[in-house]
Amino acid sequence: MSGTDLLDTLAGLRPGSRIASLRAERADIARHTQGAYEALMRPADPGGLPLSERAAVAAIVAHLNEDAALGAYYDGRLAEHGLPAGPRWDTISAHVAMVARSPRDGSPDALARLRVVGLSERDIVTLSQIVAFVSYQTRVLSGLELMESLDG
Amino acid sequence: MADPIAFTTDVVEWAPWIEPIDLATATSEQRASLTETVSNTKITAYSLVLAHDPAALGERTPLFNKIMYAPRGLPRAERELATLVESVLNGCVFCASVHARRFVELDQTPETMASEVVARIYAGEDPGLGSRRAALVDYALALSHTPSRATAEHLTALREAGLGDLEILDLTHAVAMFAWANRLMLTLGEPTGPVT
Numbered sequence: 001m002s003g004t005d006l007l008d009t010l011a012g013l014r015p016g017s018r019i020a021s022l023r024a025e026r027a028d029i030a031r032h033t034q035g036a037y038e039a040l041m042r043p044a045d046p047g048g049l050p051l052s053e054r055a056a057v058a059a060i061v062a063h064l065n066e067d068a069a070l071g072a073y074y075d076g077r078l079a080e081h082g083l084p085a086g087p088r089w090d091t092i093s094a095h096v097a098m099v100a101r102s103p104r105d106g107s108p109d110a111l112a113r114l115r116v117v118g119l120s121e122r123d124i125v126t127l128s129q130i131v132a133f134v135s136y137q138t139r140v141l142s143g144l145e146l147m148e149s150l151d152g
Numbered sequence: 153m154a155d156p157i158a159f160t161t162d163v164v165e166w167a168p169w170i171e172p173i174d175l176a177t178a179t180s181e182q183r184a185s186l187t188e189t190v191s192n193t194k195i196t197a198y199s200l201v202l203a204h205d206p207a208a209l210g211e212r213t214p215l216f217n218k219i220m221y222a223p224r225g226l227p228r229a230e231r232e233l234a235t236l237v238e239s240v241l242n243g244c245v246f247c248a249s250v251h252a253r254r255f256v257e258l259d260q261t262p263e264t265m266a267s268e269v270v271a272r273i274y275a276g277e278d279p280g281l282g283s284r285r286a287a288l289v290d291y292a293l294a295l296s297h298t299p300s301r302a303t304a305e306h307l308t309a310l311r312e313a314g315l316g317d318l319e320i321l322d323l324t325h326a327v328a329m330f331a332w333a334n335r336l337m338l339t340l341g342e343p344t345g346p347v348t
Contacts, residue, residue: 019317025321026321026322026325029215029325032214032215032218035215039208040205100298103242103243103338103339104242106339106340111169111340121204126204128336128340129208129336131335132333132336135331136329136331139300139331143302143320143323143327146302147317147320147321150304150311
């Protein structure tokens with residue numbers, strides 16, 4: 001654990017500000033939000049889903065949600081790890097866009113395509129968790145930013 | 153695929169498209185990630201699928217429970233209402249059935265009224281809510297879209313309808329959590345049933 005909270009940082013919450021104090025009333029939620037981020041984006045063992053692909057997946061989801069702060073953050077992570085490319089990545093990125101934008105289009109065939117390009121059952125679960133987690137993260141951040149804007 | 157199941161308040165099962173882990177051969181970390189369950193239910197196929205990544209599951213389950221059950225703040229029935237309308241928007245029949253039942257169970261109004269609200273939401277009609285819950289549903293739906301359509305006007309409407317800051321934060325967390333939950337449920341398996 002880095003000790004800093006990513007969403008506090010990205011929302012620009014100053015320690016002791018009204019919204020920061022409000023968030024502290026739900027400290028367990030903030031802690032597990034950060035914990036999920038660490039588990040998915042800084043895993044001890046990335047298995048078959050390398051950090052470059054994880055960062056690229058998160059960046060796609062942040063940008064599809066038009067979240068400038070989160071998008072820039074994951075672009076930065078992506079720059080550290082290098083941009084994935086090739087047919088495997090094309091298949092993964094198409095799946096990611098579907099899950100982020102229109103999850104009702106999920107299907108067994110969609111998962112079969114991921115297996116064809118080498119993802120294990122565990123990798124598919126992790127991939128889905130990253131897309132779903134960043135979908136969560138951007139909405140928490142949006143809400144915090146909107147609350148901050150009214151306090152301005 | 154079988155024909156899609158219509159929205160229902162009956163109990164629906166969920167069948168994974170991923171091979172769940174086998175508890176008999178699970179690692180200690182996988183077992184540990186399953187000790188707490190969502191809404192304190194039994195270990196389901198869903199949690200056995202998510203246990204493929206125990207580190208993520210071990211954070212997500214307590215996060216889910218804190219968001220839906222933490223004391224004070226937004227009344228639990230209204231957390232359920234927000235996640236219900238979001239689940240309908242996203243097309244998650246399984247999630248909607250669970251949270252429609254919880255909403256009806258927790259709502260303080262006579263049960264038939266909550267049931268009517270659910271029926272209207274399922275039919276895509278105006279649920280006929282008072283100003284507080286109408287503002288809550290408007291914000292929940294706006295925030296559910298990709299990208300979000302939530303604006304400062306939604307927040308102002310929530311405040312004018314009497315929601316306090318902690319309630320607005322709780323509402324935001326509930327909607328955000330179901331952006332997560334709906335996506336897992338919709339893309340890793342499918343609803344089966346209803347079970348009668």
